[in-house]
Amino acid sequence: MSRIDFKQICKRYAPGLPLTINNANLTIEKGEFCVFVGPSGCGKSTLLRMVAGLEDITSGDLSIGGRRVNDLEPAKRGVAMVFQSYALYPHMTVAENMAFGLRVLGSDKIAIEKKVKRAAEILQLTHLLDRLPKALSGGQRQRVAIGRAIVKEPEVFLFDEPLSNLDAALRVQTRLEIAKLHHDIGTASMIYVTHDQVEAMTLADKIVLLRAGKSVEEEGSVAQFGTPMDLYHRPQNLFVAEFIGSPKMNVLPGKLVRAEADHAVVEVHGEQITAAVDARAAKPGDAVSLGIRPEHLMLGDDSVGAPLHASVRQLERLGDSSMLYLDIAADAPMATLRVEGHSHASSGDRLTLRVRAEHCHLFDTAGQAFRRTVQLPA
Numbered sequence: 486m487s488r489i490d491f492k493q494i495c496k497r498y499a500p501g502l503p504l505t506i507n508n509a510n511l512t513i514e515k516g517e518f519c520v521f522v523g524p525s526g527c528g529k530s531t532l533l534r535m536v537a538g539l540e541d542i543t544s545g546d547l548s549i550g551g552r553r554v555n556d557l558e559p560a561k562r563g564v565a566m567v568f569q570s571y572a573l574y575p576h577m578t579v580a581e582n583m584a585f586g587l588r589v590l591g592s593d594k595i596a597i598e599k600k601v602k603r604a605a606e607i608l609q610l611t612h613l614l615d616r617l618p619k620a621l622s623g624g625q626r627q628r629v630a631i632g633r634a635i636v637k638e639p640e641v642f643l644f645d646e647p648l649s650n651l652d653a654a655l656r657v658q659t660r661l662e663i664a665k666l667h668h669d670i671g672t673a674s675m676i677y678v679t680h681d682q683v684e685a686m687t688l689a690d691k692i693v694l695l696r697a698g699k700s701v702e703e704e705g706s707v708a709q710f711g712t713p714m715d716l717y718h719r720p721q722n723l724f725v726a727e728f729i730g731s732p733k734m735n736v737l738p739g740k741l742v743r744a745e746a747d748h749a750v751v752e753v754h755g756e757q758i759t760a761a762v763d764a765r766a767a768k769p770g771d772a773v774s775l776g777i778r779p780e781h782l783m784l785g786d787d788s789v790g791a792p793l794h795a796s797v798r799q800l801e802r803l804g805d806s807s808m809l810y811l812d813i814a815a816d817a818p819m820a821t822l823r824v825e826g827h828s829h830a831s832s833g834d835r836l837t838l839r840v841r842a843e844h845c846h847l848f849d850t851a852g853q854a855f856r857r858t859v860q861l862p863a
Contacts (some may be wrong), residue, residue: 487550487563487640487674489513489536494545496531508705509545511693514725518667518675522685523695523729528706529678530645530773532695536676537566537643550640559697565634566643569650571626573618574808580605580614583632585855597636597858604635607669608662624655626661648684656684664688678771682729686713694725697857722854735782735820737813741767747858749847751775754814756791762855775844779808779821785837793838795820797830811836 496506496547505528513519513686515777521529532821534540535547547554554562575584580601587597605611608628614848618626627647632644644663648656664687667675681687684690694708694716709716709725720726726732741764742757749764750757753775767773783789795811798819807828811820822838830836843859 486549487596487733488515488674489641489674490546490548491532492546492548494532494547495543496528496535496540497543503699504543504701506535506706507701509707511707513674513676513691515838516672516674517690518677518688519693520677520679520685520689520694521693522679522682524697525680525709527695527697528701529693529695532568532693532706533643533645533676533678535564536562537564538562539566539593542579562771563640563642565637565639567627567630567634567647569646571618571630571650573626573629575618576606578615578617579621579629579858582618582629583636587636587745602634604632607635607666608632610766613856620632622655623651624659627659631663631666635666638752640673641677644674644675646678646680648681649678653715660684660687664797678835682830686717686729689713692716694728696724700724712825714862719854719857720776720846721776721854723776723848723854724739724783725853726846726848730778731822732779732808732823734776734778734849735818737777737817737820739773739775741769741773743769748842749855751847752847753763753793754817756793758791758793758840758845759842761842761859762845762847764847764858765853766855767849772850774848776848777820777840777844779823781840782820782822783839783841784822784824787839789839789841791839793840795822795836795838797834797836799832800830802829809836811838813838 488607491509494509494760495504497504499808500775521532523529533539535542542555576734584597605614606675610628692713693710695706696708709721716725716729739751739753742752749760749762750772751760793813795808795813798812800809801808807824809822809830811822813820847855
């Protein structure tokens with residue numbers, strides 16, 4: 486098992502170009518499953534490839550198992566990488582593809598056969614060992630690629646968007662298999678790159694959410710590092726709040742009315758909304774942003790909070806639930822409400838919405854979150 490430490494890691498592809506990765510400071514503990522997620526161009530694959538030794542590090546220190554590996558060649562790092570493309574040799578059988586790397590290293594033939602057999606059992610590929618890649622489905626080919634990594638018995642597995650070439654049903658199936666693999670192997674650390682937050686939330690012990698664009702130079706690459714529930718319940722800034730969660734969080738402009746130790750009152754579109762946050766760092770009259778997730782807005786429960794009035798712009802019926810897209814204020818972006826079951830609302834209907842104080846998030850003018858004061862799941 487190996488701990489992976491990133492200390493002030495930076496990556497610039499050429500002088501004069503902006504930093505792709507800026508000041509990444511992370512520790513991935515032994516045996517953890519860590520997911521790098523973020524928008525296109527945020528450098529998540531670049532960061533992964535630096536761990537693999539396929540990209541140079543501009544500055545900072547990268548350690549695996551307490552050993553600095555900045556200048557260590559990939560084959561000596563104790564890592565194995567699974568790429569987005571399966572990269573299988575078409576003329577080799579499944580068994581031969583899985584064994585190829587070990588044969589190149591000159592490993593003992595009997596030892597290779599044992600490792601291939603074990604990997605095939607873990608991935609349920611035993612009955613396919615004699616087949617060529619062209620006879621396999623996309624999901625089976627991906628499992629062979631994973632098997633090729635397993636036989637190396639690495640300290641760290643690296644996955645670079647391994648499910649992006651699969652259809653929706655196969656993505657779910659293979660995601661479950663990767664989660665099971667982590668459980669079965671247990672001793673190895675895993676780093677997984679994806680743009681899909683569902684994969685991030687369901688697979689990860691820890692998530693690294695990376696920024697893109699100009700904010701990388703100003704604020705660093707890592708927007709937040711923590712458990713999936715940390716990022717969902719305790720986003721440290723507006724970027725994290727809006728990125729994590731689908732549909733994304735509703736953000737409404739408001740003005741701080743007053744702030745106490747355990748709650749704040751915010752004026753939004755003429756109504757006063759109570760949020761369970763400590764906003765005493767701000768003063769009354771300051772502009773703030775109120776964040777409410779679509780699943781936390783409620784229709785017309787008079788026992789909860791102050792009302793927010795909205796008109797329906799559009800409705801989507803999804804079978805088990807409905808999505809209502811709403812206009813709350815002229816100066817606010819369109820809001821989203823998720824309701825269970827079949828909604829009978831129509832475009833133009835007026836609705837009264839309410840939200841509990843414990844479900845409210847609050848952000849200052851710089852987009853930084855005020856601390857929530859309620860007990861939340863870990």
